Amino acid sequence: MSSSDIFIGETIGTAILILLGGGVCAAVTLKASKAKDAGWLAVTFGWGFAVLTGAYLAGGVSGAHLNPAVTIGLAIEGGTKWSDVPLYLASQLLGAMIGAVLVWLTYLGQFKAHLTDPEILAAQPMEEGLVDQKAAPKAGPVLGVFSTGPEIRNYAQNVLTEIIATVVLVLAILTQGLNDDGNGLGTLGALITALVVVSIGLSLGGPTGYAINPVRDLGPRIVHSVLPLPNKGSSDWAYAWVPVAGPLIGGAIAGGLYNLAFK
Amino acid sequence: MSSSDIFIGETIGTAILILLGGGVCAAVTLKASKAKDAGWLAVTFGWGFAVLTGAYLAGGVSGAHLNPAVTIGLAIEGGTKWSDVPLYLASQLLGAMIGAVLVWLTYLGQFKAHLTDPEILAAQPMEEGLVDQKAAPKAGPVLGVFSTGPEIRNYAQNVLTEIIATVVLVLAILTQGLNDDGNGLGTLGALITALVVVSIGLSLGGPTGYAINPVRDLGPRIVHSVLPLPNKGSSDWAYAWVPVAGPLIGGAIAGGLYNLAFK
Amino acid sequence: MSSSDIFIGETIGTAILILLGGGVCAAVTLKASKAKDAGWLAVTFGWGFAVLTGAYLAGGVSGAHLNPAVTIGLAIEGGTKWSDVPLYLASQLLGAMIGAVLVWLTYLGQFKAHLTDPEILAAQPMEEGLVDQKAAPKAGPVLGVFSTGPEIRNYAQNVLTEIIATVVLVLAILTQGLNDDGNGLGTLGALITALVVVSIGLSLGGPTGYAINPVRDLGPRIVHSVLPLPNKGSSDWAYAWVPVAGPLIGGAIAGGLYNLAFK
């Protein structure tokens, strides 16, 4: 695989992934969206089919990792050269930032309407389920459109949840080598991966919102911090390391477990 | 592909697409429908599986474009001859109009019950989420069954949203050439395309209702304007250019981007 | 295909179809069911995956028609011998009746709890959406678990709706000959057909509850009329011809249209 294939496939694929994934968060969150309050099933199918679309687009070009945790897992497993890893990761981060900007452009009017509504601004931006959180940084009213956040803030627990969820994801992707011909994601493989992501969202997304992908969280958080949004509030940088570290550790564990158990 | 294959496949396929797509809008909107208020997930799966059914039916006949934005994208990419484009577009528009008439026939009793209900007629036909819209034309109480409309009326923003959403759609369809054998939509390709459409609906449909297909909006709008429905209200022609221009521009951009990046 | 293959495949396949299809109606309707009020999306996915399961089971045995409208359409198209039609139809009706009995056995406790609850019995069994229906026969409080009924009772309109919906179904199944190898329902074909059925439910099911299959309605209605259920009420035989005639006409039209347009 050439460097330009990796760059093009991962940048465009991750941009589409985040455009559609961030898009469903905007769709169910923002004022004056037809999908407002469409529910958790809509969010999880939205992210799953975002993976499908991104993986389908980039599969034949770069193998469609779209996620540093997948790249790390594949490097440990041996399917990806370690020398290609930096380019994969950089392209993914760039793509994630482009995707977040595209979400903003798609929902331009909705962001403005949402962030200038006095009632919305006065409301507690944190959700009802929230347990008492001492010294918890306050997330801004639209940060959830960009990045993940925990329902109960406990960094050790939150990292553990992200690790477990990412192990499931990366193990499923690595297993494709057993089922398919091993050339990255084929068409049916992209569909299965997408439904595995829906599964992880439905089943393991409750505590932290399932980043399971470092750039899915970091890229949009950077964009949130620089975009000229009125009243956008904090980017919650105190939490930002969790959805980076958890998935990276999870991807590495999955790679090791795969080598140990399935090879 | 012969002219008669194009005409038959595109007309019947687009008619089925609009019958099922417009049908789900009727199903969740009209009085005395078992699916009333079934929610955004029902709408987006309904449109996605409408694409599946139409593409499955017409795939082996005309390649199942069913959408001028797809035809334009394929013509730019080289998969469709420019000389076939006018016939594709005309057949699609004809099919879309036939589909809209079939929706009306299927929901005949529901239309009448809905449009003669004094409570429904007295209610503000626009949805609650709507932001203050100076001089916004009022959409009739069942126009949403036929055509799309914006939650926040701002033509530049609305066109931009439609362009972004259509780029995703057409790029995904063009990419099939990389994954499949390139003979239009195969069976698995039709399924993936359908789920990409669900994805676009969930993620990018919030602001404008995702026409992403000029005839999907224009054909039914023409039918709305001529059907003998009591109290049907305005066909909102002021907005009609947006879901035509946006998708055509998006399809062209996708074709160019594909040639640039993936060829 | 031997007579015993047809008999076994169609009887077992249709029994499973109706067990799962009637099952989801019981699940969302009856008292003390975990799925109570799960909504229209649950009903439509439930029926779609019921088709998937039945078609998957019987596909390799009898070709998995499971529906007289499909058998008629295939006979007109030429894929099924007219001399086999009576056996197909009889097996399907028998299977549908067995399936309805199995629904009753699965939900034994729920039926009893539902039909002996004074509040439920006192309530108007017809749904809120119902438009004024002169001389409409009253459906019993659990008839909807067995058979379909219209939201607005107008036999001509109801038949028309069933015809349109069945044309879509049978046309999609006949088209498989263009996409697959034509040996009845293959595995992917069964999945596509299932999702087409979800589509028809979401989009065209609003007015009549989409029988689109004569035995799906008639078999369970017979079982409803003979089962020893307390307070079960009327079996609404006045409506019973609609979901038989409509689908049969629709299947025949689809067969003719296929021969005309796609051959």
Added chain:
Amino acid sequence: MSSSDIFIGETIGTAILILLGGGVCAAVTLKASKAKDAGWLAVTFGWGFAVLTGAYLAGGVSGAHLNPAVTIGLAIEGGTKWSDVPLYLASQLLGAMIGAVLVWLTYLGQFKAHLTDPEILAAQPMEEGLVDQKAAPKAGPVLGVFSTGPEIRNYAQNVLTEIIATVVLVLAILTQGLNDDGNGLGTLGALITALVVVSIGLSLGGPTGYAINPVRDLGPRIVHSVLPLPNKGSSDWAYAWVPVAGPLIGGAIAGGLYNLAFK
């Protein structure tokens, strides 16, 4: 298939199945989960895609039974050696227990928040739909995250429901031999099986919560009984035999029926 393949595939595959399946129950049940009250459709898709993920992971290793009822059915059908059965069953039970522990670790904070909330503890842990149950043991407030329970407690009825549901599952899995090449679950076969499980959940899960798998219920129940959860309440051992016996009987019936009807 070697003993170590069976052990590794079934243990890891069943652990993933129960992590994701128990996970969705935790997600919709526990306080401070983003998926709280996401509904029955979320639960059934969650379990279905849990099967997909587990089957996809273990398919190429052990054939992905993940369920003693499937193993028994396959042994009767002849696809699995009787001498391998004990190892299959033991690995599945071990995997199910590991999976339940992983659910607990993923939702650590949520369990604590839920089980120390005075309002939740004071509330009747049984659901509203419940019919008067003489001498019914009280299920603890989070037992439903681990194991199944009936809406109406009647052991004969409950066993019957589990038998019927399991016959459908195992029959569908055995039929794959007719559709696929018979080497356990292929990729598309795993998807179909997953959707069959969604179907069973939607259609037959109302009365008992569809264990349809002895270890899915017994493994997590054992874990519930030993985990150091505050205020966790009873593990309802009086019911524990039903979701073990029902599925085992159902698997055996399916194996016999398959041999009789489809071979």
